[in-house]
């Protein structure tokens with residue numbers, strides 16, 4: 358199953374807001390529809406956003422305003438802007454050249470995720486590994502297989518996976534809804550945990566490695582990823598557990614010097630005070646909702662890409 362693709366002249370993507378209850382494929386014909394899908398996380402995850410950005414330029418038909426709106430639909434994952442730029446670079450050659458460039462972004466992502474899975478599995482030592490992860494970094498965050506969860510899938514295929522401990526990942530529950538759905542489909546053993554249980558289980562010696570994706574990696578190795586990643590990095594460091602970031606080269610942003618320079622998306626109070634429209638907090642409760650945090654490079658054991666292992 359591909360999370361996002363170009364089919365018969367339109368973008369097709371799985372509407373992830375409906376998972377795990379319903380697997381519905383949307384056909385996207387305009388930039389407006391695509392921007393809406395990105396902003397409500399129907400399509401999400403840095404590599405998938407890169408492919409969405411590139412394919413979206415085909416729908417824009419060269420309109421600079423639409424391209425600008427697409428490029429800035431979500432600020433933290435560098436891949437969105439990077440994907441748009443990969444396609445925009447061919448605008449002067451005409452629509453077919455733009456589409457060919459966008460399809461290369463798609464195909465390169467498929468190859469990169471498979472390569473990251475192999476490289477990450479080769480890096481980790483041990484035959485019955487207990488892996489902890491936050492958010493969703495599987496095929497739903499890419500075109501196929503994914504990044505950190507792609508390593509988990511390769512470990513499972515090699516018979517080296519004991520279990521995955523999945524943080525539910527408040528507030529949008531990408532772990533509880535998406536990662537569990539993907540792990541069940543690959544028949545990988547897993548248990549769901551509350552976000553705040555992560556550091557405790559690390560301290561208890563229940564985890565052999567933490568694997569996470571990334572939305573933007575600064576030039577010095579500081580890494581932005583889903584909120585909750587930093588807490589896991591602190592817990593992993595104290596517990597002496599490897600903390601490994603898995604991301605394609607396109608997520609490394611050499612123009613952003615450090616994590617302090619990464620824009621962290623603020624997704625507003627509604628996602629915090631309610632879940633799927635059911636209010637949790639008293640009416641009028643104010644909230645803070647940073648969608649990502651930044652893990653300093655000195656808390657990261659290694660960054661695995663499709664081409665290399667980087668030790669910050």
Ligand SMILES: CSC[C@H]1O[C@H](OP(=O)(O)O)[C@H](O)[C@@H]1O
Pocket residue numbers: 398401402403404491492493494495498499503504505531569570571572582583584648
């Ligand atoms: C494989 S990168 C996926 C990355 O994106 C997620 O954020 P969101 O669900 O808001 O797009 C999260 O940070 C994942 O690690």
